Amino acid sequence: MSVLNPMILNPILISGKEVLPLVEGGKGIGASNGVSAGAWAACNAVGTFSGVNAPILDENGYIKPWVYNGHTRKERHKELIEQAIVGGVQQAKIAYDLSCGKGRIHMNVLWEMGGVENVLEGILSGTKGLIHGITCGAGMPYRLAEIAARFKVFYLPIVSSARAFRALWNRAYNRVSEWLSAVVYEDPWKAGGHNGLSNQENPLLPEDPYGRVMALRASMRDFSLDHIPIIMAGSVWHLKNWAHWIDNEELGLIGFQFGTRPLLTQESPIPESWKKRLLTILPGDVLLNNFSPTGFHSSAFRNRFLEKLIARSSRQVPYAYAQSEEFSGILELGARGRKLFVRERDLDEITHWKQQGFVTGMTTPSQTIVFTTPHEAEEILRDQRNCMGCLSSCLFSNWSQGMTGSTGEKPDPRSFCIQKTLQDIILTGNVEDNLMFAGHNAYKFKEDPFYKDDFIPTVSQLIDRIQTGE
Secondary structure, eight states: OOSSSSSOOOOOOEEEEEEEOOOOOOSSSTTHHHHHHHHHHTTTTTTEEEEESSBOOOOOSSSSSOOOOOOOHHHHHHHHHHHHHHHHHHHHHHHHHTTTTSEEEEEEETTTTTTTTHHHHHHHHHHHHTTTTEESSSSTTTTHHHHHTTTTTTEEEEEHHHHHHHHHHHTGGGGGGBOOOOOOEOOOHHHHEEOOTTTTSTTSSOHHHHHHHHHHHHHHHHHTTTTEEEEEEEEOOOOOGGGTTTTTTOOOOOOEESSSSGGGTOOOSHHHHHHHTTTTTTTEEEEOOOOOTSSSSEEEEEEHEEEEEEEHHHHHEOSSSSSSSSSOEEEEEEETEEEEEEOGGGGHHHHHHHTTTOOEEEEEEEEEEEEEEEEHHHHHHHHHHHHHOBBBTTTTOOOOSSSSSOOOOOOOOOOOOOOHHHHHHHHHOOOOOOOOOOOOTTTTTHHHHGGGGOOOOOOOHHHHHHTTTT
């Protein structure tokens, strides 16, 4: 497919080489891999594979199911790290080979993923010269710079505010600035996956990214970093809508990261059922929610999985251990009939839920009780017991990779095992009963004439299309 009336996109220096200012978003488990990253790099752009528990392929190129045999969480956590390293090394080699020496190969990790430092060091030890940069968000990756510099690899922190970058710079990055390749600004309201909304920001009132990126650039200029590009991520679709950002002296060097659009390419590793569903998404189908066990807000397709979480949290009442004027209603919980006290006005609603089959009450860290079916309660407890420590700290299972192995809080039944569902959607293609991450612009697949008649482009065709401004 030829490029018609292309926009002028001047190459910029990213991770040691001048390339197109177009970046593949890294995403999570198996949603970007060596094949997709290699294809982006082969177009002289930046390809990014996910280093978040990257899948291991068998000799026929099929994903090996993730299996954990350890009897304890810490044993399974060790297995998870070992498998992540093997998978990451394998995906890096695939990406490098397919890139044909063009573009850049980046690996994306989440700072709050379990064992991230061990995973980074293990993968980088086995891929010298194959990975050019590390992108990292979902937390405050203070040690990212130190690790990257030790392996002579560039680093690209993902932030959602100037304040976050300033904190990273002052605490750590100023000591290893020579390996800072770019700063990724991820819109905390519009990006797919986990979002960096702070407690001071209203999830219902999105802010214009221009002003926030201007503030980030101002902070970077305070640190003499005007030569470092900012990569805009989140809600980027048509570059024609961002034309005023390109070659803008106020903003300085700018690149653009595409997270959702690369999902729908021939090289994309997501299942066909996921690709087909993307072509049907309507405005409003992607929901910014707070069910993630990471504690971050996240954006995902509003399917049966998400609806179940919404409904579960709606069947929730506060409780007390001692009877009082406010909490005077008696509630017997569990097989032993443990007595807790609820508000008298909530008893009728609890009775109604039980009549519908939601007879099992489960306590939460917020001193509330949620009501669910015995089958769903059994699944929740089983998933909590099977925790393999995929996060540094998990609200759902109360796992923590610290010395005690626990956050000290109650496990939260309002959340879910994120590792389980993200692996399952990749392995089975079940897009209704698993978490399906997507950016808020995903509805444009249905509206964009480029995808008419369910057309799925190659990465090369997509990058050509992006360069037209469409």
